[in-house]
Amino acid sequence: MQVTKALLASLLAVASAASAAVGGPVGAVQAVVEPAAHVPPVPLLWKVSDGDNALYLLGSFHLLKDGDYPLSADIDRAFAAAEKVVFEIPPEALLDPTTGQRFLExxxxxxxxGLSDVLSPRMREQLQQLIARQGGTIAQFEGYEPWFVNLSLLMGLSQSLGFSAEQGLDRHLMARAEAAGKPTAGLETFDDQLRALDATPMDEQVIGLAEFIDRPRDMPGVLAKLHQAWRAGDIERLDQLTRVEMLEQTPETYRIVNVERNEAWLPKLQAMLDDYTGDDMLVVVGALHLLGEDGVxxxxxxxxxAVERICSACEVAVVDD
Incomplete structure (x- = not known):
């Protein structure tokens, strides 16, 4: 299951743009929706300071449920303190009417x-059976690369489990920023995210898809573990399930989807600290980008x-222990 979890992590890392174009055309399995959780998720939130202003870094999960809200008071305070809210891509990019077509291109x-040329006959038959159970045919995916098929399966699965991209933390905070009249911006463009997805090696794309279609009924548990680790604010667990496994199993995908983008964001984040006086900012990116030695x-x-984690729930847990 290691490659599957790594692929899920890589897809979730760029889902802020992808979910705007892929509405889950195929569901991988049918599943029972979990009961809503009522305890706010423990935030993956850091405060980075340079003496005259601060940058709050918040790790997002791009696919969430109604029960993941309301948010922690820590996030509410960071949002209130921020003069500007920055996302992976600017919110207006999600509304661009060309988004869907550019994604398919x-x-x-x-x-x-075509897809049949890069999959083995066995894989093609397995995928056909999986799609047929949901009333589709493999022909609808013939012109698309495995990463797109994998993402389509993931979006369908997430919807069957009660997850929604519209409920994702980044989308939620985009709406809050608009309602509050706070300026917003992006660290990269929609096309930057598409290039990252499209640049992943074909062999690693095929490996990831093979893991998905070999064990479709295991996938709800995989996604649930990722979600639970994020909700718990469990850095070590989330790091193992995402960054470490992606690095070990799909190293080129890890480099392209995670490291290269982090390196491209770094000077922009530094400019927010060095070039502004008194204006705090909130930066919301996929949680993967904040983890490990390659994280921002x-x-x-x-x-x-100066970097400190902001986590009132963590402090309470230490006192209780």
């Missing part, structure tokens, strides 16, 4: 191959900024 092959939290700490 990026998912298409740039040569004369560690990168900013290495640049000499």
């Amino acid at each position: 990026a998912a298409a092959y740039d040569d004369d191959r 939290v560690a990168m900013l700490r290495d640049e000499g900024y």
Whole structure:
């Protein structure tokens, strides 16, 4: 299951844009929706300071449920303190009417191959059976690369489990920023995210899809574990389930989807600290981007900024112990 979890992590890392274009055309399984949780998730929230202003870094889960709200008071305070809210991509990019078409164009092959050419006969038959159970045919995916098929299956699965991209933390805070009249911005463009997805190696795409279609009934549990680790604010567990397994099992995907984008964001984050006086900002990105030595939290700490985790629930837990 390691590759499957790594692929899920990589897809969730870019789902802020992808979910705007892929509405879950195929469901991988039918599942019972879990009861709503009533305890606010423990936030993956850090405060980065340089003496005259602060940057709040918040780790998002792009697919959430009604029961994941309301949010922690820590997030509410960071949001209130921020003069500006920054996301992976600017909110207006999700409303662009060309989003869907551009997404499909990026998912298409740039040569004369099709899905049947990159999958083994056994994999193709398994995928056909999986899609047929949901009333579809493999023909609808023939022109698209495995990462797109994997993402389509993931979005369908997440919907059957009660998750929604519209309820994702980034989408929720985009709406709050608009309602509060706070300026917003993005660290990259929609096309940047598409290029990251499309640049992942074909062999790693196929491996990830094989894991999904070999064990479709295991996937709800995989997604549930990721969600539970995020809700618990469990950095070590989430790091193991996402970053570590992606690095070990799909190293090129890890480099392209995570490391290269983090490195591209770093100077922009530094500018928010160095070029502004008194204006605090809230930056909301996929939780994967904040974890480990390649994460932007560690990168900013290495640049000499003061970094602290903001987690009232963690402090209470320590006192209770």
